[in-house]
Amino acid sequence: MSGPQVGVNAMAGINRIAPQLSGPALFDQDWLSVFFLHWAVDPVDVASLFPRGTRPDEFNGATYVGLVPFRMVRAGVGRGLPTPYLGTFLECNVRLYSVDDQGRHGVVFLSLEASRWVTGMSARWGYRLPYTWARMHVRQRGARWRWLSQRRYPRGGDSMELSLDVGDPIEPTDLEVFYTARWGLHSTLAGRTLWTPNEHQPWSLRSAHVVSLEEDLISRAGVDVRGGPTERVLYSPGVHTTFGRPVPVGYVPTSQEVRMPHIAARRTVGR
Numbered sequence: 001m002s003g004p005q006v007g008v009n010a011m012a013g014i015n016r017i018a019p020q021l022s023g024p025a026l027f028d029q030d031w032l033s034v035f036f037l038h039w040a041v042d043p044v045d046v047a048s049l050f051p052r053g054t055r056p057d058e059f060n061g062a063t064y065v066g067l068v069p070f071r072m073v074r075a076g077v078g079r080g081l082p083t084p085y086l087g088t089f090l091e092c093n094v095r096l097y098s099v100d101d102q103g104r105h106g107v108v109f110l111s112l113e114a115s116r117w118v119t120g121m122s123a124r125w126g127y128r129l130p131y132t133w134a135r136m137h138v139r140q141r142g143a144r145w146r147w148l149s150q151r152r153y154p155r156g157g158d159s160m161e162l163s164l165d166v167g168d169p170i171e172p173t174d175l176e177v178f179y180t181a182r183w184g185l186h187s188t189l190a191g192r193t194l195w196t197p198n199e200h201q202p203w204s205l206r207s208a209h210v211v212s213l214e215e216d217l218i219s220r221a222g223v224d225v226r227g228g229p230t231e232r233v234l235y236s237p238g239v240h241t242t243f244g245r246p247v248p249v250g251y252v253p254t255s256q257e258v259r260m261p262h263i264a265a266r267r268t269v270g271r
Contacts, residue, residue, distance in 0.1 A: 041225065049222055074088060113151060207235070
């Protein structure tokens with residue numbers, strides 16, 4: 001891994017406060033009972049996993065792979081229109097952290113386990129996100145949480161068994177802001193790289209401690225890590241999140257579209 005980049009502002013362009021979305025909402029949802037587990041990796045080792053027009057986002061010479069289990073609740077199209085039953089399920093994603101030439105710092109999903117088949121496959125086939133269907137379970141007893149996941153489709157066999165204890169409230173370090181304050185995702189659809197923005201309140205965070213972890217989701221996603229997380233594990237009770245309309249990476253709105261976001265929304269949907 002390359003050494004620290006002396007004099008480089010690793011936090012350039014990253015803010016704990018989300019930029020306000022412009023234009024109509026694509027969908028909204030609650031992310032609850034969220035755990036963040038992270039490993040430092042060499043950017044060179046994962047560069048090939050990023051969509052065209054994006055690259056690994058670095059903090060002092062390193063980038064990070066995250067394992068993030070949580071409860072998806074009341075997901076739905078637009079604002080305030082949750083989909084009954086299908087909009088609530090368990091999820092666990094493997095993610096990398098990206099930046100594009102316009103300075104947008106986002107997330108690239110390598111895999112997303114979902115316990116609801118219809119919802120996960122709809123996102124997989126419609127939006128081309130790498131969702132999979134998994135048998136998942138979560139249990140809480142006091143401070144102890146236990147997560148289980150076993151992939152069913154496609155390529156069954158990937159699994160995770162995770163036990164953690166939740167600790168005290170914390171103020172995030174610069175590094176923890178770097179990989180939690182992400183206001184969009186980079187993805188690929190029909191050969192184009194898209195940026196889909198999102199907004200939510202700043203995370204309320206607590207420390208967490210891994211009691212036990214057995215998983216092969218990260219390695220099966222193409223990233224080699226050894227042992228437990230290299231960084232402090234985090235827990236959040238959750239946030240309400242809203243996603244905006246996707247735009248192609250490299251697309252720059254006209255001055256008229258900046259003043260009238262509904263025009264940009266019509267153009268980007270049709271691109």
